[in-house]
Amino acid sequence: MASQSKQPPLTRRDVLKLLGLAGVSSVAAKFVVDSPLLPFHMVEASRDAEQSTRPGHRWGMVIDLEHCTGCGYCTNACQATNNLPDDIHWNVITTEQTRNEREYYLPRPCLHCDNPPCTDVCPVGATYKRDDGLVVMDYDKCIGCRYCQVACPYGARSFNWKTPEPGSYSPDWGDPEVEQRQRGVVEKCSFCIQRIDAGLEAGLTPGEDPEATPACCNACPASARFFGDLNDPRSRVSLLLQDRPYLLLRDDLGTASRVYYLLPEGGI
Amino acid sequence: MSKQKKPAEKKMLSRLITPLVNDLKERPLFYVWIAFLLAVFGVAGVAAVLTWTRGLEVTGLSNQVPWGLWITVDLSAVALGAGSFATAALVYFLGAKRFAPISRVALLIGFLADTGTGMVLMLDLGRPDRFYHPIIYWNTKSLLWIITWSVILYISILVIELAPALLESRWVERWPIARQISHQIHKATPVVAFLGIIISLIHLAATGATYGILRGRPVWFDPAMPLIFLVSGIFAGLSFTIMVIVVTSRIMRRELVKRRLLNELGKITGWVIVVCGIVRVIDMAANYYFSYKPFLGESTNLLYEMTPYSLSLTLGEFLFGLVIPLIIFFNPDLRWRHRNLVVAGLSTTAGLLLCRWNTTLSGLVATVSYSPSNPGVQFFPYSPTWVEWAAVAGVLAYAGLAYTLAVRFLPIFETHEEARIVERPPEPAPVAAT
Numbered sequence: 001m002a003s004q005s006k007q008p009p010l011t012r013r014d015v016l017k018l019l020g021l022a023g024v025s026s027v028a029a030k031f032v033v034d035s036p037l038l039p040f041h042m043v044e045a046s047r048d049a050e051q052s053t054r055p056g057h058r059w060g061m062v063i064d065l066e067h068c069t070g071c072g073y074c075t076n077a078c079q080a081t082n083n084l085p086d087d088i089h090w091n092v093i094t095t096e097q098t099r100n101e102r103e104y105y106l107p108r109p110c111l112h113c114d115n116p117p118c119t120d121v122c123p124v125g126a127t128y129k130r131d132d133g134l135v136v137m138d139y140d141k142c143i144g145c146r147y148c149q150v151a152c153p154y155g156a157r158s159f160n161w162k163t164p165e166p167g168s169y170s171p172d173w174g175d176p177e178v179e180q181r182q183r184g185v186v187e188k189c190s191f192c193i194q195r196i197d198a199g200l201e202a203g204l205t206p207g208e209d210p211e212a213t214p215a216c217c218n219a220c221p222a223s224a225r226f227f228g229d230l231n232d233p234r235s236r237v238s239l240l241l242q243d244r245p246y247l248l249l250r251d252d253l254g255t256a257s258r259v260y261y262l263l264p265e266g267g268i
Numbered sequence: 269m270s271k272q273k274k275p276a277e278k279k280m281l282s283r284l285i286t287p288l289v290n291d292l293k294e295r296p297l298f299y300v301w302i303a304f305l306l307a308v309f310g311v312a313g314v315a316a317v318l319t320w321t322r323g324l325e326v327t328g329l330s331n332q333v334p335w336g337l338w339i340t341v342d343l344s345a346v347a348l349g350a351g352s353f354a355t356a357a358l359v360y361f362l363g364a365k366r367f368a369p370i371s372r373v374a375l376l377i378g379f380l381a382d383t384g385t386g387m388v389l390m391l392d393l394g395r396p397d398r399f400y401h402p403i404i405y406w407n408t409k410s411l412l413w414i415i416t417w418s419v420i421l422y423i424s425i426l427v428i429e430l431a432p433a434l435l436e437s438r439w440v441e442r443w444p445i446a447r448q449i450s451h452q453i454h455k456a457t458p459v460v461a462f463l464g465i466i467i468s469l470i471h472l473a474a475t476g477a478t479y480g481i482l483r484g485r486p487v488w489f490d491p492a493m494p495l496i497f498l499v500s501g502i503f504a505g506l507s508f509t510i511m512v513i514v515v516t517s518r519i520m521r522r523e524l525v526k527r528r529l530l531n532e533l534g535k536i537t538g539w540v541i542v543v544c545g546i547v548r549v550i551d552m553a554a555n556y557y558f559s560y561k562p563f564l565g566e567s568t569n570l571l572y573e574m575t576p577y578s579l580s581l582t583l584g585e586f587l588f589g590l591v592i593p594l595i596i597f598f599n600p601d602l603r604w605r606h607r608n609l610v611v612a613g614l615s616t617t618a619g620l621l622l623c624r625w626n627t628t629l630s631g632l633v634a635t636v637s638y639s640p641s642n643p644g645v646q647f648f649p650y651s652p653t654w655v656e657w658a659a660v661a662g663v664l665a666y667a668g669l670a671y672t673l674a675v676r677f678l679p680i681f682e683t684h685e686e687a688r689i690v691e692r693p694p695e696p697a698p699v700a701a702t
Binding site: 161 | 323329335398401402405410411413415416632642
């Protein structure tokens with residue numbers, strides 16, 4: 001190796017060095033592009049949003065503010081089905097007033113944003129957006145730093161400040177379908193992911209078959225709450241959105257939430 | 269066998285105890301101070317056990333205000349420890365080798381600050397048993413992930429940089445290999461210090477970006493946030509380091525660092541404060557005057573109304589953080605006196621704490637509602653419980669304890685190797701000093 005006195009144009013070592021350099025720099029480039037300190041990932045996020053027109057499911061919810069009576073059945077069913085302690089609510093109903101001083105009720109589950117502010121901030125990737133658009137939690141990864149809670153503009157996330165106690169809504173409002181979360185993790189509405197996944201496996205259609213539909217939509221007595229595939233033009237939710245004007249909560253933040261609110265008569 | 273051992277044991281014990289008793293007689297205050305710190309640490313231990321057994325319900329935090337005193341202390345500690353990388357930058361990057369005698373104590377403060385941050389985080393996390401998750405589960409987009417990695421890497425670097433202090437101490441003098449290792453580390457120090465500077469810069473800026481990227485919170489959402497946190501951290505860290513050196517010199521009744529050097533460092537700190545002030549004023553003008561950010565004005569008004577935000581902003585960030593230290597650091601007569609350097613250090617520290625406290629809470633206690641009909645800002649109160657205060661006191665006690673013991677028993681100020689750097693004749697190609 002050492003006897004090469006004349007300098008050849010390229011030795012094997014040089015090639016290996018170059019390859020190594022290329023590898024290191026591509027890793028570094030990937031790292032830089034992924035980093036939140038640079039604007040590139042915003043470009044990526046918008047690309048993600050465009051991709052949502054691709055085939056496959058895109059789950060969404062439609063809530064009719066005209067029909068909602070504020071009875072709270074959706075919350076009760078949610079508490080029972082998702083095995084929530086009485087001091088944590090995934091679905092919250094507030095009373096609002098229109099400009100004409102007319103009262104209406106605003107139920108708020110997790111909005112499962114298309115461009116969620118909560119997922120990018122999680123230091124361990126315990127919350128992330130699935131391909132079908134659901135923003136899900138991995139309770140076994142969560143370290144309880146509560147950054148996602150701070151980042152969520154809708155207050156849709158709850159932290160388990162203490163060891164959760166069994167809730168009082170079951171069995172009157174349904175049977176618990178999931179385990180209770182541990183103390184010290186953040187939890188939120190999952191669009192009843194257990195029903196969607198099990199239903200699809202059993203060949204059911206979420207949004208049409210009650211077994212595969214979120215408990216809140218099944219429980220609504222005023223037919224104000226619908227669930228379905230936004231990518232399917234013939235689904236109930238798609239048809240409703242074609243017919244009536246709707247709004248998205250805090251749309252100015254660019255979260256592109258997937259809970260659509262049909263406006264009450266006379267607007268808000 | 270046992271009969272033979274007994275006198276030997278006794279001898280050993282007396283060999284250990286007699287100097288201790290003599291030392292106790294010689295300087296009782298040292299032991300009172302240590303006992304006090306241990307007592308505080310004990311109370312904090314109770315608080316920690318309470319937090320781990322009962323969960324975070326023992327704090328004053330809520331779902332609306334999920335971050336509070338502990339995060340504030342984390343961020344402040346990171347900033348107050350920034351003197352370590354600032355002096356390292358002066359010594360190894362800007363070629364001001366004369367500051368080398370300060371670098372080791374600055375590194376020690378940085379080490380205590382970052383380990384203290386880690387301790388607070390172990391309480392603040394809902395699942396402290398999963399503290400290692402950011403190491404194995406990566407989300408490179410997350411600023412908290414970046415901060416976690418910065419803390420880990422920077423603590424490792426500080427351990428390497430501080431190892432000579434341990435290896436040169438009289439405890440390991442009998443093994444010559446310790447000296448050799450220490451010498452090798454010294455040779456590698458410029459490279460290690462350079463890495464430390466980079467990681468520290470990322471670390472400090474990321475603490476600001478943690479808030480700055482959150483679009484849902486108008487008080488925070490600000491591209492200047494990382495810069496403000498970086499610059500304010502540098503001057504507060506430098507000023508804090510100066511203060512610690514002055515106070516330590518006073519207690520030990522020795523001139524640990526040349527007065528001229530502290531004086532010069534004070535002047536540099538003053539210039540960093542000027543930069544920070546300019547950035548802060550431009551940022552405020554950009555946010556409140558030259559642009560419109562939805563709900564920013566409403567949030568600020570609500571904060572003025574419901575909290576002493578206006579007072580803590582003007583008093584804390586401007587009077588304590590800018591005006592008082594600027595007057596001291598830019599007046600040659602004032603900054604020559606050690607007492608004034610302590611005043612400046614206390615003032616910037618108070619300003620920095622208030623700044624971090626304001627930042628952390630302003631975005632949380634004034635939250636923009638999602639209501640489509642009545643968009644507005646809601647107020648959520650927060651006040652820390654005794655558990656939170658006790659834990660903070662415990663971390664301060666830990667830092668005080670470790671610092672006291674290190675200064676007494678390790679060569680923190682008597683740095684022979686670094687003294688040699690200063691005395692060495694100028695290198696053939698000297699780096700231009702600023």
